[in-house]
Structure formats: structure tokens, C-alpha cells
Amino acid sequence: MSNTLNRTWHKGFYAYWFKECGSLNYLLPMFIFVIISVLVMAKGVTEALPFTICFTSICAFASVSWQSIRLQATEWHSLVPGYTEHIVKQGNIIIVAPHVILITSAIIFEQYDVLKLLSVSVLIGTLFYLKCRVTSKMFNSSAYFFFAIIGFTIVFKEVPTWLAALAVILNISLVLFRKHFGTAFKWQAQALVDYKHALQSGWSPIPKGFLKGYGQGLNKFFFPLSYFMGRSLIQYTVLVLIIFVALLTLNYFYVAGRPSLFIFSNLVCILAFMILWTRIQRQQAWGTLITLPIYSSVNEAKTAYAKACEKYALCILACSLSLAGTIEFLRFDEPNFRLTAAYALVNTAGVLLCFSVGNYCKKTAFFSIALVFTLGFVLAITGVVVETEEVSTGSLGLACCYFIVACFANRNSSKQLYTNL
Amino acid sequence: MTTALLEYKNVHKIFNQNMVLKNIDLTIEPGMVVGLLGKNGAGKTTLLRSALGLIEVDTGEVFTLGENPTQLNTELKSQVGYVPQQAFGYEGFSIREALDLHSSFYSEWDNTLELDWLKRFELNPDDMVENLSIGQRQALALIMAMAYRPKLLILDEPVASLDPIARREFMLDLFDLSLESGSGVIFSTHITSDIERVATHVALVKDGEIKLFNELDELKTSVRKVSFSNETAVNLSDFDILNTQNNAAIISGYKQQDIAGVNHVSSLSLEQLFVELHA
């Protein structure tokens, strides 16, 4: 029996959770956001707290939910005595640990509102996780789930105490009655399909077949970006538009102001992340692309790819301009040209920077790490612009420079794109 | 009397209104190596999965080590080995890490066997599981399923992606397991020559039914193709007729006797039999 006794709880922990790109993708942001949250609490920057806290919480649940899809896709896991329990134990630690850190620091730094907010996000997270334990289909909608949380942090800056209390009670009952959701982690043939599909498509939230047939024009416009992305490119483009309209509507009825600009930047960066993710998953496809008669060399194809990225960035620029312009106009009844321009330039430059970093990455694990840092950098700059009340001409000039640098970075880095040739 | 390691009793399974398993009766006892032969989609995988509790049958009963397969306890689970068709589940692990974790679930893990097999299949313990070829991945799955010498070994197309030398060596190990440890093995395949080398018994599956289950040697002596020029003059009522064609039939139960009206009796290799049955 010596083997069994020797097993510690963390055996295989690192390999299982941190070296599989799907779950790493959530765990890395989670770690970074735990640290940010604690720092933010220590400094008492309450505006940023709701977002960082909820994001941390959701990332923890999402990574465990993702792994439960993997369990359902593994035929033999229930036959190996103790295997499932071992993995679930590690998963529970991944959920509990960041929450304990958040709660402890909230108590230490006396940020009691955080606790109320956490109670709600944990409730949503638990619900999502419990569903993902019994079906692999649920995970495809994880992107909605992220958007819901982000929206939630805008709408509810302060969670009423009764809601928090209700959430806690509901949460406890969910955990107690978790068996009613069905048999957890039962193997199903569909799960492997869902797992692979999700890995390739970067968790596209829009159902297959959406806008089918209407996207030819867009596909041509964005070729060869669309070549790597398939139908997801149109889906993401539509998603940008939906968010754009949603934010405008929100601002029309309810003054959300500049935070919604920041939210938009966040979402646009997440979309850039998804686009790059998909491209990296399909980088073997370069071979076929280059055999097309429209390109005479590998470099020509790479340049065409960089141009397609620029076109995409151009769309983001247009959206950013009109969003920022409208929001400022709604608030002050007069246009704020400098802020609008600065925001649009900075936001677009951010996307282009993400694309440039993506061009250097060959492996998804490396890509995840590199992009988390890039996102941090890009969003910090956007944050500064959004927080600035009056944008000076000098700052606008800086924004212009930043934008130009990003354009060059994108074009130049495309030469480094990894192809399997 | 030996106790059955795996027993199917009148098993039926319906998927989307298709009957994928029909009236399956099959018993596997210690020392038996059963080759499950059938086309893709004949129901082999479903048959094997139902022995593991991955799929629940609609009618009839399955007993795995004497127990309902959906309710195997820890002790019984550590006596069952399974290699699925699609190896999946240790992405992110190196071979060494994967084996280290996997072996920690079994108290009877044989480290020497693990090392021998790593060498034999030329697996480098530092390689990442997701970068392995299909054949290497299958080899790793075999190590994981056999290093604790299970009483019942269930293999779904285990050797399809192994090279011929690795395949032969693997077969020898199957013999060791079945004879020396008294284990039972059931493996599905559509490669007839593998069955002819390894199996003691053959089960021919067609459209979810076991058309024929017999000892391999017995099958080769008792199954014949008979050809005749006049169908009405032939009386085959003494035999099981497996398939009839134009002026020919595949029969089972042949005992070297003369059959009136038959021009020619020929023996069949497993491959010929397989092809004839699907003709």
C-alpha cells in the first residue's frame, strides 16, 4: 500500500492545472488579479475594486469549470480509484485559496463592501461550476458569463446587504444540494468534442451558424485574418458592435460615463486575445495559405496578415471614436474632441500592441503569459487617459506617437510570425 | 469452477432509436484472451464501454468482476485495466509526471514493468504527453493500464498505431498476464492477424450482434465455406448457417463429414471469414 500512502494533495498539481493551456489561461489572470486586488485594497482605490475582485473570483471558477469539462472528456478517470477525488480536491483548493486571500485582506484593510460583492460573484461562480460539472455544453457560454460579471460591476457599485445575505444563503444551499444537478464528471462522448472545439475557437460565445452566409464580404475584407479565424471572426466583429450599442444605450439611460470607456477597452482587448488564441491554435494552416496563388512569397502572406490586423484595428478606432464622442456629448452636451481622439488612439494602439506580441509567440502557454503582461500595460495606459479630466495637446501628441509606434510594431513583428514552413 | 471475470447476459442497448447492441451473451474467464472482431461502427466500443459502466445498458445485465460496472468499489477498480481508443487526459504532463501521478492510485504498481516498457516503446520520460505521436500515446496508455497487472484488461483497438515489433512484444506480455496472473483480456480490433496470434477466443460482431463466439482453433476447424451448384439439392440443416451467397454458404459446426450436393468445402482464415460474413 506504500504507493497510495505517498500521495500528497499536490501531486500532479502543477502539470494538471498550470501546464494545460486552457486552465492556465484563467489561472494566470487570476494570480495577477489577486495581487492587484490586494494592492488596490491596501491603497484604498475603491473605484477599481469591484472589477478586480469579481474578475479574480470568476477566473478561479472558470478554470475549475474548464477542467471539469476535461474530466468529462477523459474516459478512464472514473475507473482509476481516487483519481477524480484527487483532481476535485485540487480544484477546490484553487477556488477557495484566492477567495480566502481576498476575504482576509478585505477584513485587514476594512473594505467590507468587498465582502458583499464577493458573496454575489461567488454565487454566480458556484452556479456556473455546478452546471459545468454535469454538462460540457455550458462552458461555451463562459464568455457571456464574463461579460455578465463585468456588467454587474458597473451596475452595482454597492451591493445591498440583503442581496449579499440572500446570496450567501443561496450559495450554501447550492453546495448542499449539489447532487441535484446530476451526476458530476460523468464521461460523455460530447465532452471531448466540446473541449477541443473550445480550445480551437477561443471560447467563442456566439452559437455556430449565426449570421451564416452574410459574412462573405467581411471575410474578404479581413482576409487572411478571417482565414485563420473562420466564422469566429464575424462573430467577434458582431460582438464588438453589440457591446458598442449596449454601452451607448446604457449611457443614454443611465449616466455611466467614462468607466464604460474603460470597460470597452477591456472587452476589445479580450477579443484581441481570443483572436490571437485561435490564430495560434491554427498556425499549421500557413502551409495551405501560402500555396494560394495570390501570394508569391511567405513574407507577402505575412504582410497581408498584418494589413488585415490593421483593418480590424481601424474598425476598433471607428467604434472607439464614436463611443467616446457620444458619451462625452451625452454627459456635457458638448463634444470633447481631445479626449475622444486620445481615447480612440490609445485604445486602438493597445489592440495593435496585443497583435504584435501575439506575432512573436509560437506556443500558447508563452502567449498567455506574454499577453497578460501586455494587457496590463495597455489597460494601464488606457486607464490613465480615461481618468484624465482634461486632455492637454501634449498628451494628445503622446497618444499619437503611441499609436504610430503600435502600428509599426504590428507591421514589423509580422515578419516574426511562426509558420510551420 | 472458475468465476467469470466479465459476463454479459442478454444485453441490449439503444442509441437514438438504433439498436447498437443486440442480445449480447458473452462470458470471459481467467486465461481467456478474447478478440472482438468487427467493422467500424459494429458496436465493439459500446460493448466494451458498457463493461466499464461508462454506458448503461437498456436491458440485460453486465457483471464486471461479479459486480454492476457502474458501482465498482476501489478494490475492484484497481483490478480493471482499460485502454480507450482515444488516449486523452494527461495533457500538460511529461511522461514521467503522468506515470508518477497515475501509479500513486495503485498499490500494486510494478515499477520494473514500467521501466522495461518505457525502454521497449522508446519513450523518453521527459517528453510532454501532448507532443507524443498516436502510437507513443497508446503505448503510454498500455503501460498505465497494465503495470498493476489487472485481473480484467479491456483494450479498445490497442495496437492499431503500434509498429509491428512493438506489437509483437506487447502480445507476449498479454500472454504473460493472461496465463501467469490468471487474468482475462478482451480487445477489439479489425486487424485479423492480431487476433490469430493472440486470441484464445474470437467474438465476431456485426451490426451490434455477436454472430459467432468460439475458441479460435475450434472456429478454424468447424467453420467452412461450402459451394454447390444446385441450392435445392443441398441439405445444411445440421449446421449453423452464418451467411448464404449465390451457390455458397458459410457454415459452422463442420466435423469433416461429407455433405450431399456440395462440390467443394474450404477452410477459411479469419480475414476470409470476416470478409465473407460481410459479403
Next chain:
Amino acid sequence: MLEFINVNPSSGDPIYKQLHEQIVRLIVGGQIQAGEELPSVRKIAEYFTVNPMTVSRAIGMLVDQGWLERRRGQPTRVAEQQPQSSEQGQTLLYEGVDQLIQQAKQLGVTVNELNEIISQRWEQ
């Protein structure tokens, strides 16, 4: 001696039968002498990569028929006194001859013609 034997798992004949027949041939033909040791069942099985049960069955039959001798704790040997070998030698040809006759019939060759062919070829 194993190099004299050729096992073909994909033939219509069971492997035990192939082994049995060929070992008898080797004994009758004098390629293996009385008293000579046979490799162990395991060795034979490994050599041909076939199930040891099959090998065991063939050896068992040979022992039962008196071709081989097995004593407790000792390797199996070729028996000193062999069962009516001349007669056995002829029966070994039956199968081949049956096939020949079958083909002759299909080609419309008569017995006399077949005999002629055999004598002709025999001389060469």
C-alpha cells in the same frame, strides 16, 4: 529446430495443427533425431509470437500420440520409439494430394493423366 518450422497465423488451419503437422514431418523426415530436446513451450511461443496455450496444445497432442516424451522436471524430447512411422509419413501427404486431386478435377485431368504427370515430374 524452430527455424525449420513455419507458422502462418493467417492460414485457415489452426496454429496448433500447423505446429503438430510440421513437427511430425521433422521427426519422420529425420531432421530431428530421437532423444533430441525441444525448446520450452514459452520459447516456442515467443519465437513465433503465438499464444503459449496453442503451443501447449500441439505439444500435448504429440505427447499423447507418442511422438514426444515428457518426463517430470525434464524438457520434452523426441520419443525413442516412434509410432508406425512409415504409415504416418504417407498420411502426411493426404492433404496435399487432396488439393492436387481437387485441382485436377477442376481442370478435367483424369487419374491416369495425373499419375503420368507425377511420374514425369518425379524423374526431374
